[in-house]
Structures are given as C-alpha cells and as structure tokens.
Amino acid sequence: MALIEAKRLTKYFSAENGMLHAVDEVDLEIEAGRTMGVVGESGCGKSTLGRVVLRMLEPTGGEIWFDGKEITGLSKRQIHRMRTKMQMIFQDPFSSIDPRMTITQTIEEPLIIHKIVRHKEERLKKVRELMDLVGIAVRYVNAYPHELDGGRRQRVGIARALAVDPVFIVCDEPVSALDVSIQAQILNLLQDIQKERNLTYMFITHNLSVVKYISDDICVMYLGQVVEKCSTEDFFKSTLHPYSQALLSAILVPDLDAERKRIILKGELTSPINPADACRFAPRCLYADEECSECCPSLRDIGGGHFVRCHKISKTENRIERVQAGAP
Amino acid sequence: MNNIKDNDILLDISNLVVHYEMDDEVVEAVNNISFSVRKGEAFGIIGETGAGKTTTALSIMRLLPEPRAHIIGGTIKFGEEDLTAATKKQMTKIRGRRISMIFQDPMTALNPVQRVGEQIEEVIALHNPRFSKSEIMLAGMEMLREVGIPVERYKDYPFQFSGGMKQRVVIAMALACKPDMIIADEPTTALDVTIQAQVLELIKELKAKYGTAVVLITHDFGVVSEICDRCAVMYGGEFVECGTLVDIFKNPRHPYTRGLFDSLPKLDDNARLKPIKGMMPDPTKLPRHCTFAERCDMCIDICMQKDPEETWLSDEHRVKCFRYMDSPVDKAQGRM
Numbered sequence: 001m002a003l004i005e006a007k008r009l010t011k012y013f014s015a016e017n018g019m020l021h022a023v024d025e026v027d028l029e030i031e032a033g034r035t036m037g038v039v040g041e042s043g044c045g046k047s048t049l050g051r052v053v054l055r056m057l058e059p060t061g062g063e064i065w066f067d068g069k070e071i072t073g074l075s076k077r078q079i080h081r082m083r084t085k086m087q088m089i090f091q092d093p094f095s096s097i098d099p100r101m102t103i104t105q106t107i108e109e110p111l112i113i114h115k116i117v118r119h120k121e122e123r124l125k126k127v128r129e130l131m132d133l134v135g136i137a138v139r140y141v142n143a144y145p146h147e148l149d150g151g152r153r154q155r156v157g158i159a160r161a162l163a164v165d166p167v168f169i170v171c172d173e174p175v176s177a178l179d180v181s182i183q184a185q186i187l188n189l190l191q192d193i194q195k196e197r198n199l200t201y202m203f204i205t206h207n208l209s210v211v212k213y214i215s216d217d218i219c220v221m222y223l224g225q226v227v228e229k230c231s232t233e234d235f236f237k238s239t240l241h242p243y244s245q246a247l248l249s250a251i252l253v254p255d256l257d258a259e260r261k262r263i264i265l266k267g268e269l270t271s272p273i274n275p276a277d278a279c280r281f282a283p284r285c286l287y288a289d290e291e292c293s294e295c296c297p298s299l300r301d302i303g304g305g306h307f308v309r310c311h312k313i314s315k316t317e318n319r320i321e322r323v324q325a326g327a328p
Numbered sequence: 329m330n331n332i333k334d335n336d337i338l339l340d341i342s343n344l345v346v347h348y349e350m351d352d353e354v355v356e357a358v359n360n361i362s363f364s365v366r367k368g369e370a371f372g373i374i375g376e377t378g379a380g381k382t383t384t385a386l387s388i389m390r391l392l393p394e395p396r397a398h399i400i401g402g403t404i405k406f407g408e409e410d411l412t413a414a415t416k417k418q419m420t421k422i423r424g425r426r427i428s429m430i431f432q433d434p435m436t437a438l439n440p441v442q443r444v445g446e447q448i449e450e451v452i453a454l455h456n457p458r459f460s461k462s463e464i465m466l467a468g469m470e471m472l473r474e475v476g477i478p479v480e481r482y483k484d485y486p487f488q489f490s491g492g493m494k495q496r497v498v499i500a501m502a503l504a505c506k507p508d509m510i511i512a513d514e515p516t517t518a519l520d521v522t523i524q525a526q527v528l529e530l531i532k533e534l535k536a537k538y539g540t541a542v543v544l545i546t547h548d549f550g551v552v553s554e555i556c557d558r559c560a561v562m563y564g565g566e567f568v569e570c571g572t573l574v575d576i577f578k579n580p581r582h583p584y585t586r587g588l589f590d591s592l593p594k595l596d597d598n599a600r601l602k603p604i605k606g607m608m609p610d611p612t613k614l615p616r617h618c619t620f621a622e623r624c625d626m627c628i629d630i631c632m633q634k635d636p637e638e639t640w641l642s643d644e645h646r647v648k649c650f651r652y653m654d655s656p657v658d659k660a661q662g663r664m
Contacts, residue, residue, distance in 0.1 A: 181587060183591065183603075184590075184604075212595055252528075254552070255577070256573055258553075264525055265522045265525075265526070268490050268492055
C-alpha cells in the first residue's frame, strides 16, 4: 500500500483575473521507502504540490491519504501532531533557518514543540547525534547560520527535519542552491539517511540528472497537471510525452560526444489562470493538431505503471507508439 | 607565459591579480591568472561560488567596485590597449561598443521603468552619436528581431516579459553595437532548462553570425560543452587547469577538475557520486601551498609545502598540480 496518496488533489489561488490553477487534479502514489521525483519548470506547481501534500497549504479539492488514513479533513491540531511523521526540507538554506538562532536551537526546536524530548540534557544529546548524522562538526553547536556556508546550512535544515523522526519528507529543490561539489555531498547524505531510516521522499526538482540519481519514480508536471508518470527507468528509456522529451533533450550533458538532437520548444509557459479545456502544452508542442485544442487529454494508463497525458500517443492495444505526426 | 602566438588574439590577460581590501583583511580574489581569447572564439571559465570568476570578468570591464577592489598586478591587453591603464573616458568608449557584458540575472539587469526599446536605443545612441532618431529606432527594432522577440513588443516594459525574454532583451542590448567580445556571466543560470536551451542556441547563432568572441562564465560543464572552444577551471582565484574542451573533458589532469566531473549525477550511470571533500578555502586566508591540497585525495608532502607551478602539457593544455602525471588516465569520465 502506498504511504502517501493524492487523489484528484487540487489547489487554486485566486488571482487578479481569475483562478490560478497551481495544482490541478493530481493523482499520485508514493510507496513506503521509495522516492518520487517531481519534475517541472518554474511555475508548474511542483512546490505547491509538495506543500499541499503536507497540508502546509489547504487544498481546494481532492484527498490526501497518509499511511491508509485520510488527512484532508484533519483539524489544525491533528495536523500539528502529524508533523512528526511528515517533514520538509527547503530549497534555500539561507532563508529557511532563523538567522538569530544557534545551530543547537534550530535543531532542538522541533523536539521542544512536539514535546519529544523533555530533558534538556537528553535533548542536547539528541542534537549532537543529529549533527553527527548529517555531518556537522560538534564545534558548530553554538554557531549562528551566518557562520556556515550553504552546504552546512542545508545539513542543518536536514537535521531539523529529521529531529522528529519523520517517515515522509518532502525535499523541495534541496540542492539547487548549492555548488556541484557540495550538491553531491548532500545527495549522498539524503540517500544514506533514506536507507538507514527507511524514509519516503517526495523530491521536487527541475534538474533531471539529479532526479535520475535519486528517484525511483518520476512524475512530470506542466501547468498544474501531471503529464507523465512512470518509473525512473522507464522515463529515461522510453519517455512518451512531447514535453518530457523536450525536457530530456534540453539537459546539457557535459560530454563532448553526446548526441545533440535538441528539441527546442517554441515559446514559454502559458498562463495557468483559467486554462481552457485543451491540452495545456499544445501551444508549444511540435505534434499538436486540432484535437489537442478541443479537449484536455486525460492521464492515461498505458501499462506497466506508465501514465501519460497526450492525445497523440497511440491508443491501440498496449503497444506504445512514438508520436509520428509532424515529427521534426 | 602564454604559448599562443597567433595574430588574431583579441584579449590577452597575463598575471592578473585582483584583491579586495576589507576592513582588516584582504580577499585574494584573483591570483595570477593568464589567458587569451582569439577573435570569434568562445572561452569558458568554470568554477564554483567564490572562485573568482565574476571578479575576473569585472576586471576586464573595469567595473570592479573601486576603491575597495584593486588590480594589484598584471595586464589586460585588449587589441592594442592595456585596459588596466585605460582612463574612465577610454573605458566608456570600449564598454558596450567593443566589449559588452551579459549578467546573470535578467530581472535586475534591465531598468524596470523604461521601455525595453528605449533601453536598446540608449546603447545605440551612446555609441553612434551621428545616428538620427529614426535610424536609432530602426537599429533597435532590428536588434529585437534578431533575438527573436516580435517588434510589437518594442514598447513594452520589462515586467511584461518572462525571464527568458528579458535575457533576450539583455542580449540584444549587449550586441546592439556589434562588439568584438561579449562577457556572459552565468547567462542561463536563472532560466528554466527549456528556456536555457533556447537562449544558448541564440548565443551560439549570434556568435557565429557576427564573429563575436565570448568569455563565458559558468559553474556548469554542460553549458561550456555547448558553446566553448576552450575553457579554464578556476579554483581559489587561480586557473588550476586550462585547455581545449577535449583536454579538459577527456583528459583532465587536475584532481579538482576530475572531482567536479565525479560530483555530477550522470544520465548514463547511476554509480554513487564521489563528492570532493571539504570546501573551498577562505579567500582571505589562502594557503601559500597548493590551494586545493586540503581537499585533494592525491595530496602528498610537497603539496602542503609549495605552490605548484603551471605545467604546459601541450600548446593549449596547462595544469597547476604537482601530481598531474599521476592522475589516472582512466577514463575519468569514461567518455573517450
């Protein structure tokens, strides 16, 4: 059974000229101990999705299930209690921790709030353990965030999230603000902790190389909708959606011999405000025709746990046919 | 110092040293770097935060925040002139007309309360005082078209553009006077991947069309492999390795260069990442021995005692490491 399940999860924001469809009827399941990579460009709703799943934002519609229990209707107090199970690691290690709290205070705060360790001595012991786990030297116990570099701050953010012993963590672009050599350190750390504690991750990122490294499954979002969802292996072997293909081809591989058949998308993201009933990717799609502007395709199961939202993918049998029409 | 002897060298920097003087300490941002860029060539400078990449770029443009920052030594020859000795007036003539710069963040590089067309015109008018108003406007519109923005948007304000479009406007401004060289400081870092692909494509096209030399500053080997002919890896204010793309990508000799490659998740291989341990030394307290020694897996006694000299491995390829011979010729990348 999936640890986390989102059913038709929806979050709209009211904007000046209508409703902004940040997350639009997203169906998602994350099995315990696995990592679901959520991929997409800025404005596709991936961060909002992460926040809604944790109920840091109230969903407009749909359901969230955690460990076989629906949590959509839980009261604030009940959700507060759930926070020991579900945590978040934020993108920007510079703004996500309080500049006026020492490292110890930052990491022990959740232990105090959730009344997990009441004795000060024990709490400090636990903080040391956590610092040790995430690789921050003991000499930083009384340091302030400004004394730490980005990589260490992100480690503090991770330690703080781990303090309450969660089973599920939403990682929102945890390495995109970091330099590559540090990024690799943090990715390895997240992986080690996952193995050690059997954690479940929802890993939000725009970087496909990172997602390939860390995720078991991938879901690609475009303007609030999931356009493709499958195992990581499938995704890199036989991605089907034209948008996913363009994303894949846009990765800059630091390899001189790499084949460079780049699909350059025309235009940019269209507006997520009151989108019409049509394929949202159609205006930028190389394969789009009238059908695509007539109605929005549904997210279709094409077998083997592979879901895709596109009119142009063969509907016959279980065979997957590459989109042909108008191929470049 | 430099082995390149061709006549078509456009920019020739030798032994550049730049320091920032803070209240009670000195930041040694750029330490004795030398390189040259030929006409029409793209030269990449790769490095992590704090390596000195942007300081190098600002020194060429003479836009360092003086008096706090000083060019302590070295020369920056651009054509016949030494830019380190140029007066303000001379620099104004060079900037925008002969060298221009594309900054990382297109959101802050544009004036938010001025129409984009006017901002492009400003550059053209400044360097073409004889142009009539309509000539300036025509040139401005031509530039906008050149970067793929419909002319109808000439009178729009920056906030009406998305990030990718703003960066296109910035590129239009940079190329408006057909400079000999542009310095692009992380031009696509703030952009989404599909937009990054568009903008890189545009830079490549325009570079080919106008024969503009490019100095590209980035932290991303992918971007370098896309555009550059040669590149340098910068660390602690120094070029630790410099060469053609083939030298750097297929035969990296410096442990830092290899470490950077090993830190990148790869699409064709899920092996555990091998991060470089530790972090870059504090630029106010750079060691007098090899700057990378503390983080290096190949560090031996001499590395902690002396600063290695640059060793030329070929006409283009040079490395600053005592143990360059010992770097495994493996396939560091397996990409031969």
